[in-house]
Amino acid sequence: MTTVLVNAGPWLPVPPGGYGGIENVVATLVPELRRLGVRVVLATVGTSELEVDELLCPLAGPRFESVAAPYNQVSGIAHAHMHEVAAELRRRTDVDVVHDHLEVVGPAVLAAMGRSAPPALQTLHWDLRKHADFYERFDGGGRVRFAAVSRSQLERAPENLRAQAMGVVPLAVPTPAGAAGGSGGAPGEHALVLARITADKGQDVAVRVARAAGVPLVLAGPVAGIGEPGELRERLAAGEERLLAHPDVRYWCEEVAPHVDGEQVRWVGCVGGEEKERLLRSARALLTPIRWAEPGATAVVEALGRGVPVVGTPLGVLPTLVEHGVTGFLADTEAGLAACLRDVGRIRAEDCRAAAARWTPEAMARSYLDLYDALLEAAG
Known part of the structure; x- marks a missing residue:
């Protein structure tokens, strides 16, 4: 039986309570790997509740609220997490492969370990141009390799990184229970933005677009890691200096919050479980007016799987996921x-659901199993 250490990182639990793109992917992948006979050791934070074979928790709680703070304030978080992951890998000999999801710090530490660590595959979840100095120079020595989440992401990667990529594995989300709900013919009332509130996600654009279309808008997602509207109001009123300096908080206060009136535009904070399901299934459309080349877009797959069309900008992976005029529109x-x-x-709605059926958790897991085998063979 293959044993894989899946490194989810120190930012959010697995599964996350609401927002958490990478952690949702891990929570989708791990049960399928285990069902296919893989033994999984999960490196995450202590509040994670996903059922696995072993749990490694370097840090007790999630640190997502700090993720966008200045580097000199938070650089120790990822390194503290990876320090214990490295110690665990040196201590044991039964881990065959590391499947890493921790940006930059994960592959850097694993490559520095050389043969004292198992071969590693990192899934690339982010814009590969923002750490050009790293990706243009990184050498995994044949033991640390990469998987992209979309062809468009890999095409934008530095040549050095593309040479160390093993393939593309599209992201999947759990199949929704039941086929009812969704749009098509009788759309719901509101448009929904399901994303962390930050300038790249374009919530300010969504506000203007929804107003111009005469459609109510619901914003769901955290601001600087804070998912409760009441908590954010209290902390802003208290004048927390570090919070006020956060770029996502400035964006919220200046570009989005002035338009949130509780009727035309609502912010509901982080949503999960039944609340998220209700918002998705009753939506007129998922609105994704992104400003960056989104590499994976799990929210798009979630919406399509529920028969909800997607309206977004033609950047990153969206032209691959959304067929213009069939499962939504791009402009x-x-x-x-x-x-x-x-x-x-x-x-x-049936066209949306049919499109989403291409990206199943089992297909994602089997693709990764093939890459694990290829990685082990290549690394000798």
Whole structure:
């Protein structure tokens, strides 16, 4: 039996309570790996509740609230996590492969360990241009390799990184229970943005687009790691200096919050479970007016799986996931997005669900099993 250490990192529990793209992917992948006969050791934070064979928790609680703080304030978090992961890998001999999800610090530490660590595969979840100095120079020595989550992500990667990539494995989300719900013919009332509130996700654009289309808007996602509206209000009122300096908080206060009126535009904070399901299934459309080349977009797959069309900008992986005029619409101007949002009633829910059926958890897990085998063979 193959044993894989899956490194989810120190930012959020697995599964996350609400927002958590990478952690949701890990929570989707691990049960399928175990079902296919893999023994999984999960490196995460102490509040994780995913059922695994072994749990390694270097840090007791999640540190997501600190993730966008200045480097000199938070650089120790990822390194503290990886220090214990490295110590665990040196201590034991039964781990065959490390499947890493910790940006930059994960592959850097694993490569520095050389043959004292098992071969490692890192899934690339982010924009590969933001750490160009690292990716243009990194050498995994044939023992640390990479998997992209979309072809468009890999195409934008530095040549040095592309040479060390083993393939592309699209992200999957759990199949929704039941086929009812969703849009198509009789769209719901609200448009939904399901994302961390930050400038790259374009919530300010979503506000203007929804107003122009005459459609109510629901924003779901955390601000600087804070998922409760009441908590954010209290902490802002208290004048927490570190919180006020956070770029996502400044974006929220200046560009988004002034438009949140509780009627036309609502912010519901982080959502999960039944609340998230209700918001998705009753949505007119998922609105994704992103400003960056999103590599994976699990929220898009979640929406399509529930028969909900997607309206977004044609960046990153979105042209791969959304078939214009069939499962949603893509437009590169706010006026175009507003027109698309008004027109989603002609998108059929069954076409959305059929598209999402291509990205199943089992398919993702089997693709990774193939890459684990190839990695072990290549690393000798």
